[in-house]
Amino acid sequence: MDSNVKGYTSSKKVSKKRNAAEPRVTRSKTAKKEGAIDVDELPDIQLSDNSDSFFVVDANLSAEEKLKELMKSQFLGDKYDKSRLITLYVDEAGKDHPLYYIDVKRYRDKGWISNHFVGAYFFLLQRHFMSDNIKFLDTNFWSHYVQPPNNDRGVTMVSEYLSKYGITKDSHFVVPALISNCHFIYFEVDLSTKLISLYDSLGHRNSREILLLYDVLSLYIKDTEDWTMMDNFAKPSIARQTDMHSCGFFVCFYALSLATTSDVSSEALGEVDKTKKKIMMSLVDRKIYV
Numbered sequence: 001m002d003s004n005v006k007g008y009t010s011s012k013k014v015s016k017k018r019n020a021a022e023p024r025v026t027r028s029k030t031a032k033k034e035g036a037i038d039v040d041e042l043p044d045i046q047l048s049d050n051s052d053s054f055f056v057v058d059a060n061l062s063a064e065e066k067l068k069e070l071m072k073s074q075f076l077g078d079k080y081d082k083s084r085l086i087t088l089y090v091d092e093a094g095k096d097h098p099l100y101y102i103d104v105k106r107y108r109d110k111g112w113i114s115n116h117f118v119g120a121y122f123f124l125l126q127r128h129f130m131s132d133n134i135k136f137l138d139t140n141f142w143s144h145y146v147q148p149p150n151n152d153r154g155v156t157m158v159s160e161y162l163s164k165y166g167i168t169k170d171s172h173f174v175v176p177a178l179i180s181n182c183h184f185i186y187f188e189v190d191l192s193t194k195l196i197s198l199y200d201s202l203g204h205r206n207s208r209e210i211l212l213l214y215d216v217l218s219l220y221i222k223d224t225e226d227w228t229m230m231d232n233f234a235k236p237s238i239a240r241q242t243d244m245h246s247c248g249f250f251v252c253f254y255a256l257s258l259a260t261t262s263d264v265s266s267e268a269l270g271e272v273d274k275t276k277k278k279i280m281m282s283l284v285d286r287k288i289y290v
Contacts, residue, residue, distance in 0.1 A: 017067035020277070041057050053085045053101075055284075064267045065283035067277070070284055073110060075101045083089040090120040090283055097123045097138075106245075107280055113248040115139045115178050120283055121252045122176055127260045128288040129260055136255060142177035144218050155219050162220065167191075169221045174258060176251050184247040186254045187213055199264065201241040201250035205233045239269040249276050261290060 003222055053075055057066050073084055080101060087104055090097040097120040103113050126136040144150050145158050167173055168191075169267040175187040189199040196217070198210055210229045218224045231239055241250050253275055257264045269275055278289045 009209060055087045059289055063281035063289060066284045067281050070104060073101070076105045076108065090286055091123055092286060099186065107276065110245060112245040118176050118184060120249060121279060122255065123287065124282055124288050125255055125259065132259065133172055133289050134259060135167055135171060137165060137173055137175050139173055139176050139178060146212050149214060151212060155253070158216055158220050175213065176254050177209065183211065184251045186251045188258060189217065191221055194223065196227065197230045198240060199232055199254050201247050203233050203240050207231060239264055239266045246272065249279055252279050256290065259263050
């Protein structure tokens with residue numbers, strides 16, 4: 001194992017060899033993590049652009065000022081909780097990666113954020129660091145290609161998806177994953193060294209999830225032997241959440257840290273609320289703030 005791999009962390013590692021006859025991971029449902037809270041996942045629905053609810057603000061304002069104005073919106077009221085109104089499209093040109101008012105409200109009230117929120121932030125990371133030697137997949141890769149029962153779509157469909165990000169068999173990329181619809185975890189993958197590292201802000205062990213990702217990627221690169229899988233659940237230097245709702249923000253922090261300093265310690269995290277605010281500012285201003 002090369003300790004110079006970017007983002008490398010020491011942990012108990014497991015080298016797995018698998019032959020072609022070995023059965024794939026079964027589709028049994030994952031048990032909920034103890035203490036985890038269900039993420040009220042927003043449906044993939046098409047909403048018409050409503051100029052009355054879209055967040056419009058002076059473009060000359062700073063990101064912090066824009067966020068402050070957003071916090072005053074009437075659409076953060078309780079009567080709009082079920083309306084699924086879109087605040088803005090983080091991908092403004094493509095009208096994609098919506099930020100919903102319900103997620104803004106959850107940020108304000110210290111609640112858990114949705115798959116859409118995390119996906120939108122990873123879109124910004126991919127756009128911001130697109131020239132670097134790392135790719136940021138959105139949340140759809142896990143939910144549509146890795147998580148059962150969608151993990152039997154075949155290597156052709158997986159290849160087509162990964163090719164959109166310019167991923168080759170030597171690429172370095174990250175994967176956010178919403179597991180059991182109740183908790184976000186984060187994977188770092190280096191295909192050139194066949195390394196999968198997992199980060200869980202609750203410090204849980206996720207052996208099954210690592211094997212699910214291995215199962216898909218090993219078929220993609222047509223190499224099932226000598227992979228290294230690192231579940232960093234026991235490493236004390238990694239920043240962890242101390243509540244039951246911040247996992248999505250921690251996944252965003254891990255990803256940004258990998259692209260900048262490779263430091264995911266508590267010291268690098270600093271104050272959690274300040275980190276959350278920078279993530280929100282990034283979405284509202286459609287650019288990454290470090």
